[in-house]
Amino acid sequence: MKLLAVLVIYMPDDSDYNQIVSNIKRYINGIDALIVWDNTPSLDHKDVLRIHLKELMDDQEFMKLIFMSSGCNCGLSYAYNRAIEYAKQNGYTHLLTMDQDSKWESFDKYRSFAEIYYKREPLAIIGPSINEDEQSDILKNVPNIINSGAIIPIALFNKIGGFCERFLVDGVDVEICYRAQRYGIPVYKVKGYGHLVQHFGNMTFFYFNGRLWHCTNYNTFRLKGIVRNHMLIVRNYPEQSDTKERLRNVYLKQYTIAILLKEKHKLSKLWSIYSSLIKGILTTKSLDSTYSKA
Helix, strand or coil, X not given: CCEEEEEEECCCCCCCHHHHHHHHHCCHHHXXXXXXXXXXXXXXXXXXXXXXXXXXXXXXXXXXXXXXXXXXXXXXXXXXXXXXXXHHHHCCCEEEEEECCCEEECHHHHHHHHHHHHHHCCCCEEEEXXXXXXXXXXXXXXXXXXXXXXXXXXXXXXXXXXXXXXXXCCCHHHHHHHHHHHCXXXXXXXXXXXXXXXXXXXXXXXXXXXXXXXXXXCCHHHHHXXXXXXXXXXXXXXXXHHHHXXXXXXXXXXXXXXXXXXXXXXXHHHHHHHHHHHXXXXXCXXXXXXXXXX
């Protein structure tokens, strides 16, 4: 397995670089190369990023980095698809997708597991357990996994197409997992061979009506993407009940209650959610693009 990782970075400030490098160091020795894709809307920023990382990494680690950028916030899918192109051109066999704030625990165990697993089942998407996962089986067939920590064979993209560039951030992982399953390709979550510590928004918690609720504190732009994209996924993959339930119970019910009770900018956030729901219902149904055959 020749493993290419892609890490998408967006708007880091000076205080972020130490944490980004610390996270990279947790998996850099287990990969063959790392594309650092900067989605910050400035071509000049790519050089700033390179300088900061060079100062914080040793030479051997830094030599594995490949810096790319389009000079704008083109979204995760666009960056991932450029990484797929690079992998095909340079002989990489698998792609690892990563977020800047994801922290690996025992990545070497995960890599070793993947090496053995893909000899048995060449086409599949796998991802690690996240945070305090209660999964008991080593391998669990799941509807979808999150982007960060996912390993995908490059050959899979030849069969199903790449990531759907209609989505900037949210729903990217769900859509490609659902599309893979339509082609008979399984999606598995791996337990017991390393895991990932992942933060979802600037999360805060509160009790209401006898149960624990959470606030993501997402801004209006992020809320629009979440609801619109998942509504499109519901329409394009009606056989998948998982997203229907998440849309209804989390993105509509949970988010609405949390915003009404605890979050700021209530009206603008609620407008973002429900106007995006309508937009997802009314917009063109197909998710077809150059890289998506949904």
